[in-house]
Amino acid sequence: MERTEILALGHYAPPRVVSNRDLAPLVGLSAEEIERRTGVRERRYASAGTSCSDLALKAVENALASAGMEKNEIDCILYATLSPDHFFPGSGCFLQEKLGLAGVPAFDIRNQCSGFLYGLSVADHFVRLGTYRRVLVVGAEIHSTGLDLSRSGQDLSILFGDGAGCAILGPSRGHSEILAIRLHADGSYSRILWVESPSSGRPGQITPGDLERGAQFPRMQGHTVFRHAVKRLNEVVRELLSEEYGVADVSLYVFHQANLRIVERVTQSMEIPPERVFNNIDRFGNTTAASIPIALSEAERSGRLRRGDLVVLASFGSGFTWAGALLRY
Numbered sequence: 421m422e423r424t425e426i427l428a429l430g431h432y433a434p435p436r437v438v439s440n441r442d443l444a445p446l447v448g449l450s451a452e453e454i455e456r457r458t459g460v461r462e463r464r465y466a467s468a469g470t471s472c473s474d475l476a477l478k479a480v481e482n483a484l485a486s487a488g489m490e491k492n493e494i495d496c497i498l499y500a501t502l503s504p505d506h507f508f509p510g511s512g513c514f515l516q517e518k519l520g521l522a523g524v525p526a527f528d529i530r531n532q533c534s535g536f537l538y539g540l541s542v543a544d545h546f547v548r549l550g551t552y553r554r555v556l557v558v559g560a561e562i563h564s565t566g567l568d569l570s571r572s573g574q575d576l577s578i579l580f581g582d583g584a585g586c587a588i589l590g591p592s593r594g595h596s597e598i599l600a601i602r603l604h605a606d607g608s609y610s611r612i613l614w615v616e617s618p619s620s621g622r623p624g625q626i627t628p629g630d631l632e633r634g635a636q637f638p639r640m641q642g643h644t645v646f647r648h649a650v651k652r653l654n655e656v657v658r659e660l661l662s663e664e665y666g667v668a669d670v671s672l673y674v675f676h677q678a679n680l681r682i683v684e685r686v687t688q689s690m691e692i693p694p695e696r697v698f699n700n701i702d703r704f705g706n707t708t709a710a711s712i713p714i715a716l717s718e719a720e721r722s723g724r725l726r727r728g729d730l731v732v733l734a735s736f737g738s739g740f741t742w743a744g745a746l747l748r749y
Contacts, residue, residue: 424547424589425596426749427554430483431585431717432475433464433704438564438581447574454578455702459680463581463705465564471505473514475584476560479713480519483586489554491519494588496552497526498543500535500559500709502738503566504528507618515558533676533737534603535559535709536585537745540733541601543589553590559709560584566615568637576638579679581705585713596727600746602659609648609740613640646682649736653686656734656744665730665746667692672725676735677701677711698724708737725749 439462440451447454455461466475476499484491497519499512506514512526531538536559543555563580567573589598617635618625630636653675661667673696675683680701687697698719707714712733719725729749736742 422548422550423592423597424544425592425598426587426747427590428483428487428489428588429586429713429717429720430479430481430486431583431710431714432478432482433583433714434466434470434475436465436467437462438465440578443569443578446569447577448571449574449578457681458579459699459701460579460705461702464583466562466582470562471514472501472503472560472562472584473505473511473518475562475582476511476515476558476586477518479560479584479586480515480556480558483588483717487588489588491521493554494519494521494556495524496543496546496555497521497524498529498539498555498557499526500529500531500539500557501561502530502532502535502708503561503563511560531737531741532739533678533708533711534735534739534741534743536712537601537733537735537743538603538741540587540589540598540745541603541743544598544601547589547591555589556586557589557713558584558586559711559713561708561710563708566637568634572634573637575642576640579706581707583704583707583710583714585710585715585717587713587716596748598745598747600660601743602656603743604652604656605739605741607739609644612644612740613738614638646679648740649678649682650685650689652736652740652742653682653734654689656742657686657690657732660732660744660746669730670696670732671729672719673697673732673734674712674715674719676737677704677715678706678736711735
């Protein structure tokens, strides 16, 4: 059975920078308070008329260029997002069209913040079994067009930004490989962090009453999410390391960039040295499914991620879903 490695990484963020000072008068918080709560200083917003798959295309083109690969080498697309171009068809199909890869299978993955790692698991199995040789895993989001930029939406709107990241997976060419992936979910918490409407359970899928009470915007019970995120991220990292590796054996930890305070709580409780953790939430905010691949791509380009490094990836998000991956990069 083949081993799988990440052959290429890429990311893209829109050029428009939105600072805490830009948001402060809208949400009723100071710029300093936003940073204190979240660790975010700025985020990127896409320009009007830009679709999620437009961002994904840029990330894929960057990955291909960095690895010297041709797009025709891609034989499967896995696209993770909670902000698709349209309700249907899946955004993977829109990306496939833009890449000019007619006939290549395209999947959408709806696991929110854990979507990229769920996609990584599927891609790993495809490669190991020889089903596909070059699998593209994308995480891409445009949050900015779906946020409640008012006082009532301040808990969530201050967190999110737009962006895309991707990885191209294939058979291992040497010592690099995905060593382990763990996936989890607990649907009993589905309504703790969610968007209630549109819903297929409603006539017309969204009602005037929904719009009046803002049911089309994301809502979150913040304290519950924070508590469970810290617990589950701890668990999945320990599950990955098990008895074979210790915390000190890992060269780089890349956590989903949900909230810097969550990452700090996890790393402190596990006694992970800060210099072994890569964070970029201060500049990008929470980009959900794009968070981990953007961070991985940035870490590689900055020299923080090198071939041969033992790397831990971990995510937690809506669903609740959580996941982790251990790989030798």
